[in-house]
Amino acid sequence: NPRTIVVLVSSFPYTINWTNDHVPAILWSSHAGQALGQALAEVLFGDYAPAGRLTQTWYASADDVPDILAYDIIKNERTYLYFSGKPLYTFGHGLAYTPFEYTNLQLSDNAFDAKETVNIKVDVTNTGTRASDEVVQLYVRANQSRVKRPYRQLKGFQRLHFAPGQTKTVHFTLPASELAIWDVTQDKWTVESGVFDILLGRSSADIKLTASLTVQGETIPPRNLTQPTRAENFDDYAGAKLVDEMKVAGTAVSATAPDDWIRFKEVDFGEGANRFTATVANANLAPLNLEIRLDNPTGPLQGTLAVPVTGDVYAWTAVSTPIKEISGIHDLYLVFSDVFRISSFHFHN
DSSP, X not given: OTTOEEEEEOSSOOOOHHHHHHOSEEEEEOOOOTTHHHHHHHHHTTSSOOOOOOSSXXXXXXXXXXXXTOOOTTTTTOHHHHOOSOOSBOTTOOOOSSOEEEEEEEESOSEEETTOEEEEEEEEEEOSSSOEEEEEEEEEEESOOSSOOOSOEEEEEEEEEEOTTOEEEEEEEEEGGGGOEEETTTTEEEOBXXXXXXXXXXXXXXXXXXXXXXXXXXXXXXXXXXXXXXXXXXXXXXXXXXXXXXXXXXXXXXXXXXXXXXXEEEEEOTTOEEEEEEEEEOOSSSOEEEEEEESSTTSOEEEEEEEOOOSSTTOOEEXXXXXXXXXXXXXXXXXXXXXXXXXXXXXXX
């Protein structure tokens, strides 16, 4: 039947590619309770115009989803924030029984500083013949950053009712603090200087209007590792994981296999450092090693820290080693010879 409608009730997304390709309409709902049947009937028979939006990305393939324990959405490029593939249905997706037009996007200012707020407004018109709700969605995107930023990030939405032909001006406020990232180099929230895109649309992929906003914030400087630095504040990693430093508080880093590493980006060693000190815990039966390398995991070896047996993962000790002189700006890689933990470190002379 070419007029078939599939009704799907679920708590999570499915890969429904065949249904998407062969059925003209799909109506999805969560497990909404005892009145669900009545609500679905009203939508199916046209008594109510639906305006729901997906709060999850619906992937086109199970291969697009990582291991269930892979919680790092940045590293694994998951959710609408970081997914670079083409999903079946994007975050925020949802159709209506009537078309809408977005016009006249305006910002109260095209530039502001890290303590200010910009006001955003856009005109939305129901250009169809049916009354309906519309969910107007506001996203932002950073054009440059020290860190990997989302392709777009939801910063606000409004669900409004429109009569046929009606136009409404929809208002949003965006504080600069909403653009902040956690800066691991300074261990604080930071609003970076730069140009941000303001995106208005019907979903994370269906963007109707864009504008640019210049933010006068902070330029994150190169890292200074001459002060005690938490190992958890790395910029990148391979294999390593965050673990508890003590049973009651603190976070440390542990390798999960030989040759795991953590990376610290753009470290300014200044005029030079020739010694490395770290706080480590080694529950193995034999001493292990931590390699200090520059610019890549197999880059120049500046030194090797001998990690003694401490007897327990919560038994910490500070150890130090001389290293080859390092100066200037480099990426730092700490490479684990096997499974042990590091909580903090610093370079000195």
